Amino acid sequence: MRLKIKEGQNTSIVLRASGKLSMEGRVMPIPGPGEVVIKIGACGVCSSDISRAFKKKAYHYPLVMGHEFAGEIISVDAEDDAALLGKQVAVFPLLPCFQCEPCLREAYAQCIQYHYYGSRNDGAYTKYLAVRQWNVLPLPVGVDLRDGALTEPVAVALHGLNRLGLSGGGNRGVERVLIVGAGFIGLVGAEMLRMSCPDIAITVADRNQYKLDLIADPATERVLLEPNQGLERLVTERGGQFDVVIEATGAPSVFRETIRLVRPGGRVLWMGNIEADLLLPQALVSMILRKEISILGTWNSSYAGRAPSDWTRTLELMANGLRPSRYVSDFVRLEDAPDILRRLNERKTGKTKDNIIKAVILPHHE
Template identity: 35%
Template sequence: MKSVVVHADGKVLVEERPVPTVQHPDDVLVRIAYSGLCGSDIPRIFAQGAHFYPITLGHEFSAEVVEYGENVRDLTAGDAVVCVPLQPCFACEECQRHAFSQCKHYQFIGSRSDGGNTEYLVVPRSNLFKLPAGSSLLQGAFLEPITVGLHALKLAGGCAGKEVIVIGAGTIGQLAIQCARALGAKAVTAIDINPQRLALAQQTGASFVYNSSEMSAEDIATQLAPRRFDQLILETAGTPQTVALALDIAGPHAQVALVGTLHKDLQLSAKTFGFILRKELKILGSWMNYSAPWPGSEWQQAIDLCEQLQLEPLIATMGNAQHFADSVNALAGKPMAGKILLNMTER
């Protein structure tokens, strides 16, 4: 079978690998349909950030069931499924308290073990979310990134009637914007430095857009002043500047959900830190996308919302294994312009 393999030198190659087989009674062999490149994969490819090499990445994938072990009784061959990549131990105190994302002994498909950028993969039944009959496998490949934003919204107690502000209009941000609109936000504002991303956000659900490379934090705060109450700010860009921006523009008693992962140290000015106190901001961290009962209501909510979301405009390129490998190799040193998708139905 064909696998897209990442090597320690940052090269992404299409290689032939043996088809895996079901070894355990809870295992499921799946045939991959679509698999997306996540922003978290970039350092694994280009900055030697993976746990081992060579590695097959991919934790945002949809697939069809081929075979399964004797303990699997709720799947049949041909069923459409989506990967739930976190593998908590389910035994530690964190897991017993349903803090699955804080499990001390977790594994992760596509990061700590090989993932879905391949033709076939064996996955434990607990790491598969069964899609309803008639669901699109292409939509399924977006389910994991959709749940990232939904998890933050859940931690914030929902977004209905709130002024939702999303800082960072990459894939996670774009999906969060659309979900917030669908879930009853009073208004949705997108902030980014890329005019193309802002134009797309406005096309797919943002009521207001601001370019933070052209406007100061004070200017943006002035524009937000009429909508300064009942704010829920989602920081999805994951840079020190955007975290500071979230705090600078927040209104009184705003909720600030930190979703993006920082790769540089955060240093806040005394003035910006003072805003946390003076405005009595509610800061919450959002890590991954899981809750109880496993894997969490976010996953069912995501598939329920899919028909209301515009997903295809988020795709930068999609193709077979070689096209995917070429597209990823071409990214070296460049920002992602949209979702890069592996289409394993295209041989």
């Protein structure tokens, strides 16, 4: 059953080869069994999209990227699902197999033979997309599509806090937390940490004053890092003082310095998408052993349809006032997606110092 869609092509941004993006018209999607068609309202640009577009990290070409998205259901496969028409939803991008050992434990983000919208499957840099119905979660009243599209990265940040046991209230003996990296994940993570644990002393460190200025909480300490010194000064002055250190940059040098910054018996959370090989010298490995540091990894987020998960909790937080779109620096039209990707890549490679925190594509914005 379908709402009427105007005749025409489904405009999409297609990655044809590394560095080659084009705007193309594609056939309008039709829902297959168990699918719905989404009119994409907003789609976030992830740092992993930069690697796919310019660093030959795409699994295949051509590819339509985009895995952080929300939209309106405009078409369903079965009449029994007609009540879904018109609903605004966020979409969990990972497509589990439901058959491997992690899936049987309902640890779907750990599926060993998964597919993924915007990576292994075409994603939401487009106007319309057919998605599996299991992957859609209705947005609460009062949560718009611009915030809804950010459910995925917010849930990733929340999952990291869950790994530390710091998302459900209670400090668990933690008094001082350092977050290195004031990108979107670091900023929204700091905000959720304050909401959950109001008495914790939170420090956010970054090289960009513009990013640090987006922190609205007056109790959160902001540390501006010297461009050419990295974390050296912070390590010298405050190394070993933090109960928890969260890496949210992806830079191998920061991964290493978290070991120096955390206190003996403390915990380190590695959250950033690492950009290169990480080499740990013997002295740092010995420090991990002698200080008895716990290093935690985190990836993706938990999702189980309508059952409680990082995703349902994220939408609850949004319903109660969390507005992640406040950290979005650039809302762009679909046709401007190649340009914003280029700008993000130039900033990432150091060619420019563009103050882009987070970009969101609005496919139907004229």
